[in-house]
Amino acid sequence: MKTTTITTLLVANRGEIACRVMRTAKALGLTTVAVHSDIDRNALHVREADLAVSLGGAKPSDSYLLMDRIIEAAEVSGAQAIHPGYGFLSENATFARKLEAAGLIFLGPPASAIDAMGSKSAAKELMENAGVPLVPGYHGAAQDVETFRKAAEQIGYPVLLKATAGGGGKGMKVVERESELADALASAQREAQSAFGDGRMLVEKYVLKPRHVEIQVFADQHGNCLYLNERDCSIQRRHQKVVEEAPAPGLSPELRRAMGESAVRAAQAIGYVGAGTVEFLLDARGDFFFMEMNTRLQVEHPVTEAITGLDLVAWQIRVARGEPLPITQAQVPLNGHAIEVRLYAEDPDGGFLPASGHLDLYREPAAGPGRRVDSGVEQGDEVSPFYDPMLAKLIAWGENREEARQRLLAMLRETVVGGFKTNLSFLQRILIHPAFAASELDTGFIERHQAQLLPSADELPEAFWQRAGAAFLATDAQRQRADDPHSPWAARDAWRSASPAQTHLTLVCGDVRRSVALEVGGASAARQADVVRQGDVVYLRCGVEWLAVRRFDPIAAAEAGNTHQGGLTAPMNGSIVRVLVVPGQQVEAGAALVVLEAMKMEHSIRAPEAGTIKAIHCAEGELIGEGAVLVELEAQP
Template identity: 45%
Template sequence: MITLSRRCCYQGWQSVWRHSYRQQHTPSGTSRRPINKLLIANRGEIACRVMRTARRMGVRTVAVFSDADRHALHVDMADEAYHIGPAPSQESYLRGEKILQVARAAGAQAVHPGYGFLSENVEFAEMCAQEGVIFVGPPAPAIRDMGIKSTSKQIMSDANVPIVGGYHGDDQSNERLRQEADKIGFPVMIKAVRGGGGKGMRIVMQTEDFESQLESARREAIKSFGDDVMMVEKYVQRPRHVEVQIFGDHHNNYVYLFERDCSVQRRHQKIIEEAPAPGLTWEVRRSLGEAAVRAGRAVGYVGAGTVEFILDESHNFYFMEMNTRLQVEHPVSEMITNTDLVEWQLKVAAGERLPLLQDDIKLSGHSFEARIYAEDPKGGFLPGAGPLQHLSTPEPDAHIRIETGVRQGDEVSVHYDPMIAKLVVWGHDRTHALNVLTAALTQYNIVGVNTNVDFLLSLATHPSFKTGDVNTDFIPAHQHQLFAECIPSHQLYCQAALALELSREHDVMMMCAGSRDPTSPFYPATTPALNHTVCRTISLACEGQEEAVHVHYLGGGKYRMGVGGGSYDVSGHLVPHNDTLLLTAAVDATITRSKVVRDHHHLHIFTQNGGWKMSLAVAKFEKELGGGSGVAGSAVAPMPGVIEKVVVAPGQVVAAGDPLVVMIAMKMEYVIKAGHAGVVEKVLFTPGESVAKNTTLVKMKETVNDN
């Protein structure tokens, strides 16, 4: 009875608090607060996306930027832009007081936080209210209630929203958490109570791994949220991650805009999303939506929010968490409902009613969103950074939408999330939308950093994905097929050699056209002699496979090429287009069309089956001038990042697999482990220092086993 009484008192106090907050800090139905100037307290693609809608609505925009973003796209798009600090987000985009100073100086009536950074920061929402600045998001009490997972679970349970049981208690000792995990039964999920975006989250399959995973989750949670309080829940195996887009206004109107399936993930982060979720009956769809609306009503929610559920194989669903912000994947909901959720956000924040009520919202077609990242799927999806030397995309139209914050020549920064863009497509049904997605992915061509584009293409064309048979274990379950070894064909080597030959001929013709010296070998009159009975060998390497292509010029634009013991008749033409070459190649009886980009000693060929990187032979003197990165036997940084913790000291003996250094890169924690047993000779960096990819972090001397 005492526990029940306390719960009722807590709920009553929360209800009074939320009602009082809304009365004091939200516009009334008759007294609207128009938004004429909007500050976007974020960066990258979400800042650009908000600005596009604001511009269409006639709202002027204000950008903020760090040192790293001085020349970023969102800065160029805004009507005004203000510098707010150094590159690390803790010193710039997370400084709420600095952002509000900019809002006052610029005369902005409202702040849109985007997602991430300050979007779910209750203190920032309260600061905005105190300053009389409209926070384009939910009331602070709703953020507070939903931001603490243990609190949100209780509120949802009381609102008759199904939840997964677990431990959400105050005793945070390692021993108590482990005891509770044993009671629940492995596998379990460790989650930061203030978590989101996969940060501070670990799946533990067996008891002996619990403590190390707990410590890792705590470190990551402190870095991301400044709070290391954890909860432990039963991990539902083979679950689907299904979330519902909801919206509320200040007039007690609530709607849901159907659901999204975000099951296919890596590193506990979404990689491809779709709406609506495949395979659901209308009864389940309606039940999900109504449960999500009950969740919103329970906390007096206002604005755009997402209620996330776990869906088991029987289509039973359980509340997981509520994201009190606009989600990264919101475009798929917009595509199937023909809405602009940012426009809805701005209208609701200004005190207007929802543009549509539930019966007005219709589901039309199917939509996918593929997140394009600078990362290495074959290297464990390690994030990358660097310049976008070449960037070309499919042409946006009624079926294709591209959300991005970068252009060719921009750099993916080590300080922020490595997402390059979101490729969003729509089709009349799921099959049509999937066809549009796969075709668009082949046209998304990037040179300069490793990307997941080809991996997304493998996902989208996988037989199980095509039938909608998805769950959060999809990638591990289909590991061998998704990461199957790709061996370049002899025909591909012929295409590469043809591109090099035609490119060289084009360069010669350009020199001929510009020559005015009749004695020059490049004078136009001499050109018929060029390529006469030419025979050359071109050495190329791709995916670890080296081949020598023997090229014989036969005249008339035709070649005979020998590679791998085979002989092929090859012809074609090359059309220069900006910084690319459009190649049409006929190899024997097969004609293919591809895009070619030359990058120093590499030739990038983008085909209908994905991209290939061909390495050209490098002169011996260039190899000698080069030099490897790292030191043999030493631990190196697998990506650019910042040293978070050094675990070892000089003279320490370590075994293979022992942790050496903890790095933070792209807001994620990575543990660098010893590749072999040995003795630490020297630790080269200290916590807080930034390091480049392949930088030697710890020098080690390998232990020699005399036996």
């Protein structure tokens, strides 16, 4: 097969994967093209591209999922090839066919392979015919609730509903009992339709305490296919991966080979080309069961790159050009150990609800051997409620797992994010947990260790408030000296004209307010590494967390108090999917009132107590901001 010329590459995605692909493409001498929605016009992936084309809109359905607009962007920019990243259109066979019809190169597998594995139902039938062990389940065409009810009864609860066309936890629900099935199915179908444009579902037995182990495969256009070792992705929340590592701890060479060879057979059976991942459930006895195949590059591919020394994006470009794989299976390296964590804009203490807003403060760890950061944001960017809330991936490599773990912990301690809640401290708690250090991994890790990973907030000690107050005084003085270095008011000693050498500050951290008395010039500020002043906010390290402290503003507090009594507010920015109640309706405690969609996931706003719906302040399809009153509930007397 002859090689194909690619000089200009369009990346049909956003965030850190778009940045990663463009950096590799530039290193290979290619011109890069970014596409973007209206609200992403100033995003990092746009700033890094050689050319940029607007898709318009905001939601994925109005921008990044519009196939014809992406093809038009390629034609306008002169791109010969399109890299889909992951998510969005990366596993859409229709998109692959449209690109082929338009004379464009798709950096992914043939549409026929996406059809075969892109539908989880079809993939499971394929694997069953090939003799690959499957988790018991229903993967048929009928999609009515009664069919799923009968299947779940036959399988036995708990069961797992999964979107046939996607992954990443979108359109996935665990159902514990029959009474929950109908609502869970309807919600999962809506999520799947929103995220992938396909609401079809399957149901399978929910296996208790499995490990999630996946095999990275790669195939060229000449019939060559190999596996690049495995990754353990067992630590998950909401069925989305949080920590990934390679190789999987505790796997014997024999088990690695058996899983790898099975993955290669699966890829070859469908004429696969490019990067793909075959995912398995692994039980404690060493038996593995096929889950699905992701026909794209995975979020966690950097850990595979770290232990092999290979650049998988560069491989994708070379394979798309028609070049053969550069090595054989026997030449695949396995060197050391790598661990990756996903830094999300989300609130772990609030059920991992996604966060959005202005990124007031963002500092990545220092570069160095065995350290890597793949990010899609910079300080000052806006994080939108319409897309996945991942900010960056932090990857550490070491000669062994413990060295990688310690190096990644150091990287997390150097990372600072301010402006909204993140999972930064949550990630540190995972890495320092004894069970993680001992490689005791399964998909229930977070739930089982929730008390340690998500501890109740302790009262902040007086020493914290003193450090915060001292940090304000020190940084105030620094600002004053910068404005007028010769002013006596800028001095950091205790001199004051007709005033005591003591000052009082009223500070706020979260929902806590505290008055602090400080000796001017006598209190020492926190170490420079533990405090960051950004505007009117001081960020202060407290244990594994960075806490934001502000001066108390009585006027703003009074305005915030003038809210609707009994009002249920939006916990994040998003759009209203369903309003389930009407004014005057009686509701029980825990009843779902409104369904809110944010970052491609649905969240139900529930009644905290029994009462009567007094008023509704939102409508289906409406975009709302965090803190907006949605429903007024009058509690029962």
